[in-house]
Amino acid sequence: MSEIDDYRKKIDQIDKLLTELFEERMNTVIKLSNYKKKDGLPVLNRDRETEVIEKNIKNLKDPNYQWALKKFYTNLINLGKELEYKMIRDGVFPGEQMNHFLKVGCYGVQGSFSEEAMFKFFGKNVESSNYEEFEDVFLAVKNDEIDFGVVPIENSSTGAISQVYDLLTKYEFYIVGEQYIKVNQHLIGLKGTDLSKVQEVYSHPQGFEQTSKFLKNYKHWRLIPFLSTADSVRHIRELNDQTKVAIAGKRAAEIYNMDILKENINNKVGNSTRFIIISKHLQVAAKSNKTSVVFSLEHKVGTLYQLLSHFAENDINMMKIESRPTEEGNWKYVLYVDFEGNIRSEKVKKALSLIEEGCEYFRLLGCYQQDTVR
Numbered sequence: 001m002s003e004i005d006d007y008r009k010k011i012d013q014i015d016k017l018l019t020e021l022f023e024e025r026m027n028t029v030i031k032l033s034n035y036k037k038k039d040g041l042p043v044l045n046r047d048r049e050t051e052v053i054e055k056n057i058k059n060l061k062d063p064n065y066q067w068a069l070k071k072f073y074t075n076l077i078n079l080g081k082e083l084e085y086k087m088i089r090d091g092v093f094p095g096e097q098m099n100h101f102l103k104v105g106c107y108g109v110q111g112s113f114s115e116e117a118m119f120k121f122f123g124k125n126v127e128s129s130n131y132e133e134f135e136d137v138f139l140a141v142k143n144d145e146i147d148f149g150v151v152p153i154e155n156s157s158t159g160a161i162s163q164v165y166d167l168l169t170k171y172e173f174y175i176v177g178e179q180y181i182k183v184n185q186h187l188i189g190l191k192g193t194d195l196s197k198v199q200e201v202y203s204h205p206q207g208f209e210q211t212s213k214f215l216k217n218y219k220h221w222r223l224i225p226f227l228s229t230a231d232s233v234r235h236i237r238e239l240n241d242q243t244k245v246a247i248a249g250k251r252a253a254e255i256y257n258m259d260i261l262k263e264n265i266n267n268k269v270g271n272s273t274r275f276i277i278i279s280k281h282l283q284v285a286a287k288s289n290k291t292s293v294v295f296s297l298e299h300k301v302g303t304l305y306q307l308l309s310h311f312a313e314n315d316i317n318m319m320k321i322e323s324r325p326t327e328e329g330n331w332k333y334v335l336y337v338d339f340e341g342n343i344r345s346e347k348v349k350k351a352l353s354l355i356e357e358g359c360e361y362f363r364l365l366g367c368y369q370q371d372t373v374r
Helices: 003-039 046-059 061-089 095-101 115-121 134-142 162-171 205-210 212-218 229-239 252-257 303-313 346-359
Strands: 103-107 126-129 148-155 174-182 186-191 201-202 220-223 245-246 259-262 271-279 290-297 317-324 333-340 362-368
Touching: 003 201, 046 061, 061 126, 103 115, 103 134, 115 126, 115 134, 115 148, 115 174, 115 229, 134 148, 134 271, 148 162, 148 205, 162 201, 162 317, 186 229, 186 252, 201 205, 201 229, 205 212, 205 229, 205 245, 205 346, 220 362, 229 245, 229 252, 252 259, 290 303, 290 346, 303 317, 303 333, 303 346, 346 362
Parallel strands: 103 126, 103 148, 174 362, 201 220, 201 245
Antiparallel strands: 148 271, 174 271, 186 245, 186 259, 290 333, 290 362, 317 333
16 A cells, blocks of 8 residues: 555544534534423624634644634534524524524615515514625625625616615625515605695615606605615605605505505506515525526627537526626626526536536526515
8 A cells, every 4th residue: 555545544534523423513403402392592603713713723723723723613513503504594493493594684764665575584583684785694694793784786667776686796605595574665754744844855775766656756856765765754854844755665654653645656556675685604405496596698709509508408497697897898798597496406517517517707696485475
């Protein structure tokens, strides 16, 4: 046996021990989860995580390995947390009992459609936070302020929300779920507001786009874009001015004790918004039946046809295609594709492998359970 074979044999022996210890550690994580559930303790304990990493770095004999060991334990701890969240998601622990361990954040103030989507997906038994900007949600996930973020990504009337697609690429987060919310926009104002005296209307730009036909009847109104639809209601409540109104949902009107002056002013009946749940960690369950990917699209003849043909050749149904320009130069794009299927499927594996080979940039965005428009 050669010297290299001796080294490989030694590595195999070490790997066997590591696997046994890994399994023992995960089993202990499950036992710890049961204990946390009984005593009402959270999944996340950052002080404990820091303590574990620092303690094991001190056990090193060779300080040159410190950076690698820190990365090793960070990933190991994250795998433990993912296991706990998976048990919650798959019903090993009842959701309403365990969801209070989760920290979840959404775009928009109290009463926003994003908040409605968050509570519909996770239930109300969570520690929730609200953020004013889309990127604030991504930063909160990045900095471990929250475990999951909820942001809108497309509307049935106005299409994709480009900024959210760009942020998915920028932060390299994963989509771990989706939630559709029926969006009924209403004209909201202070009690006693006279429409003939209104001068200004506040809403998110999406709110204006979704109600553009109604607004044509009031061309003299000044449209003032605001952070979110719900925040626009809160704002006019604080201004206490009957010449100002907002476009938002019923829940925002109720929360801020405002009147609905005109109901259902959407351009389109059945208006709905798709929200995504984002995480730093990929989560794939057996029931995951929808996959999202992003890949580069070079400015060459036949590139689009060649890449997309792999879906058809493997009997994969594409559900959405969205292109976005890159920052690298003119006429360079990335393509976001949603399709039916699980990444563990052989057909999906084959198609994605061929696409990855045929482009400069490829990234899996997530594999999750598809929600249905109600």
